[in-house]
Amino acid sequence: MSDEQSLSKITKEREKWEKTTVPSWLRRNPERKGEFKTTSGINIKRLYTPEDVKNLDYLRDLGFPGQFPFTRSLHATMYRGRLWTMRQFSGFGTAEQTNKRFRYLLKEGETGLSVAFDYPTIMGRDSDDPMCNGEVGICGVAVSSLKDMEILFDGIPLDKVTTSMTINGPASMLLAMYIAIGDKQGVPRGKLGGTTQNDMLKEFYAQKLCIFPPKPSVKLVVDIIEYCAKHLPKWNPVSISGYHIREAGSNAVQELAFTLADGITYVESTLERGLKVDDFAPRLSFFFAAHNNFFEEIAKFRAARRLWAKIMKERFKAKDPRSLWMRMHVQTSGCTLTAQQPVNNVVRVALQSLAAVLGGTQSLHTNSLDETLALPSEEAVTVALRTQQIIAHESGVVDTVDPLSGSYCVEALTNEMEERAMDYINKIDDMGGVIAAIENGFLQKEIADSAYKYQQEIDNKERILVGVNDYTVEEDWVPLKILRIAPDVEAEQLARLQKVKRERNNARVKKVLDKLHGAADRDENLMPTIIEAVKSYATLGEITNVFRSVFGEYQELIVI
Amino acid sequence: MTNIEQLIDGVLKGDRRFIAKTITLIENDLPESQKTVSLLYPHTGKAHIVGITGPPGSGKSTLIQKLVEELRRQGKTVGVVAVDPSSPFTGGAFLGDRVRMQELSTDEGVFIRSMATRGSLGALAKATKDAVKVLDASGKDVVVVETVGAGQSEVEIVKLAHTIVVVLAPGLGDDIQAIKAGIMEIGDVFVVNKADRENVNKAIMDIETMLSMNPEREKWKPPVVKTTAIMGEGIIELLDKIDLHRKYLEGGTIDTRRRQTVETELVEAIKEKVAGAIVDDLKKKGILDKLVQKILEKETDPYSVADMLLAKRLKRLKPS
């Protein structure tokens, strides 16, 4: 940045400043804390100067927007052209109710749908499974068979929308249902656009929604990546997610490192399948959290882009520039929201969103202020969406590309995030990769330790949470009505499932499930047979059971 | 308050609540505990006691889960005692082994109890032994004792079993070296779990090499069984080996073992009771402190004091 002569002059002047100006000021105005640390434990200095970025080579480390290493952004003009996608995750109750909500959102101009499934669906269980009592349609929409999916997308042309599905264990089955609906609507498979989260690795150590053991789980992930590379060119087969890692309690460095380590594992596994890196890497996408520490978060997003581009180029020898792109979706951090004085959450979400936008995200979900109390109400969802619109249209931060670049502090933090993440990635590699690090409990332990440390900092008031351990009030003001799911949803859903099981051709279902069993035994790509199975109205639970019998069932390694 | 007779009656009927309460009584070493165990003693000795140990990461808990499931399929009732270490700093503990067996927790024919190591090794070994007796008296056909790790305390606890199963896994090769001192000598059946991993055969060879270096014990040659517990593979074979060992013991050796067990138990009891009484007496009279002071001042040493005390007591015990 500066030549050596002027740098040594700066050093001299800085030392002088530390000996004269600083002490005389500190005598009268001591600092509030002995040290200032980010959530990852990175020490924040009093002042950043050109000395902190003296090794930064602009062209090598930052470059221009849309060019390697993409630190400044993926695209040449960023938000001056197209704003990020404002995608709000929704889904509740029966398929009819969610379909109504979807149609409303589309009428209001949304083009991207994002489906939240209920816990039974996420766990690959039918609504009539005894384990699911009380959970049907509560945290998302219930989908047990193609019938539910047909209702969910009734009247929605799949060639006109893109759909993001937050589904992991049964991702192949839900994608198969989506394809089946596309087929029925006469939409060519090449025109189906959207995303399946389909990131099983983070489930084993962060979100814990696992059905099968790690190896067959990764096999199913790769089946989808392979199938999409061949048949669904517009589909993002996997959204490699740090969000859940962060929500489970990790710090920013761990979130970054573990997510990229997962990404490396998927790339390696797909290469082992025999695909070429440039045939699938451009469709890999990422999903991060935006937490509280503003500069650390911005640095995280920038470091993530640079690090992934380097990994793809150097480690995997990708040639297609799009293979180097880290396209990311960001969601503001649910675990930072407080139940106390919930209106304050609007401000938290605004700051976190600003960090995501300054970090250059492609897509953003803003949380609702009432999420610590219940599922978000419609009013709260609206405020969350408006927050994004205010940043986009009123703040002016979108008018130039990567405006914080060149800040000594942000660049130094970006370097630090990258270095620390790389240390973790090397450590995981040395252990034998992510699956080994799951099986020996390393990742779980790292996250649990960070979560406990964070809680202790709050308990000890080393970390102030407004309204929680300081600035508290007797009675919280909650200006909203809490959303409640009508209790008859479960009964309605069960009735429909009964009807499906009664009316379908059960002999055909049995035949296709047997075929699926055979295909799983032979380690074939299961997507084609799963599509056949869902078209025969075999249920999610039935298909999952076939896989359970072949793959076994995952049992959580408890690391506290 | 529940009285001892009620507790005993409940345990003998196999009532789960009473079994649980009785084990708590033993764990907390409450005054009634000894009497309770004494009353249960005549009803023990029917269960086959299987000790399972091995280093962390060998997949013991899953193996035990599958083992218990298979025993249930064979119509046998099972008790499980899982021992986890207490924190030496806070005295608290995570009792985590049960997690893998939660599917079994609602099965009437299975009773699972987690115990923390709490105090001293001797005390733990005794409490575990007594908890096993409660499950034995309650009519369980098989009682499994699980310990995590493979240190000295684990060896000590697991010794109370009729059949000791040592679980290892490929890729833990270094650990095999490290633990051989204690565990390799006492294992009756060896398991190489996670047999779907690489290097299974190497692990088996390592174990066999190490076993061949052991001095020959009795006539039993410890078999090595391959399992992949998570897929339920090798479980039936393992149970066969355990059963074979039981039959071997019943063919004569079991009496020797039982004699040994009872002898150890008696010696421990004498140590606890007799030495305990002497120490309590010295404390009460304030003599202990004085003796400690004398040792500190190098006037005497612990062994001489003990000899002196023993001589005194023996004199007093002599019929006049």
Place this chain on the structure above:
Amino acid sequence: MSSEKKIRVVVAKPGLNSHDRGAKIVARAFRDAGMEVIYTGLRQTPEQIVETALQEDVDVIALSILSGAHLALFPKIMELLERKGLDDVLVFAGGIIPKEDVPNLKKMGIAEVFGPGTRTDTLVKFIRENVRKRK
């Protein structure tokens, strides 16, 4: 063994929900406070939770739930506890539970409901003050 009476706690996660960050933090805090903690793992049925409490003869059951299924699951747990004679066990809950549900839950015997932002030492204190007195 030591004649000190340890407080034994089951930390349980009923339902399908998998957010175990809170449950694990409190489990660790209880251990660090000298208690013996049995963590059940995820997705426990009411029957499993109650059987665990019974076999382990615990003093406390801490339930963590964030999925909204508490009104379906908690009554079953409380009913089973009573049927099995475990009505002296201290039961409390944490997670995402709407305030308006709290009076109902207390009526069925849940001693307290703790929302997000509760300090772990508040929970430890609550247990120490309210745990059943062992005979």
